[in-house]
Amino acid sequence: MDEWKYTLLNGVISTVGSLVVGALAFVAASRAASKGIDAAVTAAVTSNAGQQDLTLWKGRRDTYAALLSAVAAFVALIKTPEGSIRARTVEELEAPLHAALADVEQHANLARLEGPRDEIEIPVRSVVAFARDAGDHYLSWVRVLHDLPAWPPVSRESLLLTQQQLVATQRQLVDALYAVLHPQAPASRLS
Numbered sequence: 001m002d003e004w005k006y007t008l009l010n011g012v013i014s015t016v017g018s019l020v021v022g023a024l025a026f027v028a029a030s031r032a033a034s035k036g037i038d039a040a041v042t043a044a045v046t047s048n049a050g051q052q053d054l055t056l057w058k059g060r061r062d063t064y065a066a067l068l069s070a071v072a073a074f075v076a077l078i079k080t081p082e083g084s085i086r087a088r089t090v091e092e093l094e095a096p097l098h099a100a101l102a103d104v105e106q107h108a109n110l111a112r113l114e115g116p117r118d119e120i121e122i123p124v125r126s127v128v129a130f131a132r133d134a135g136d137h138y139l140s141w142v143r144v145l146h147d148l149p150a151w152p153p154v155s156r157e158s159l160l161l162t163q164q165q166l167v168a169t170q171r172q173l174v175d176a177l178y179a180v181l182h183p184q185a186p187a188s189r190l191s
Contacts, residue, residue: 064177067107074100078138123176130166
């Protein structure tokens, strides 16, 4: 064979080899690009789900914090010193108590809506029930201190007992809400 034929054959073989290598490189690049696109789509979906989870968590945190603040304000109100109670009229003491109790009930209802119902329903109901009971005892005690008829009959000891029950229930509520917000943490971190 002549030299020009070898040169031509060598050129054809080189060209076909280059085409095959180029085609393989194109296939590899398109696979890598599709994996990159899949990874980007997965990251976007994961990021969106994470953002929704974070938004839900922040909403719960704010609702739970408002409930705990309302309960703390109510507890502080019913622990008013006796001298301060005597210095004010019954009506002056009743209005803030009813407003504080309504605030506790409102925030408790919001917390129930935020959920999760199974984990917080009992502590929320308990704190509302004990707040009502402590509020009734407090108002009876106010009436006793002002020499007015009181119902239910109350003593200083029964008032302190209902206050202690409310504070204990408040701690249980804190633990339950903390367990919802921080499921990996120990459940009784405050006890």
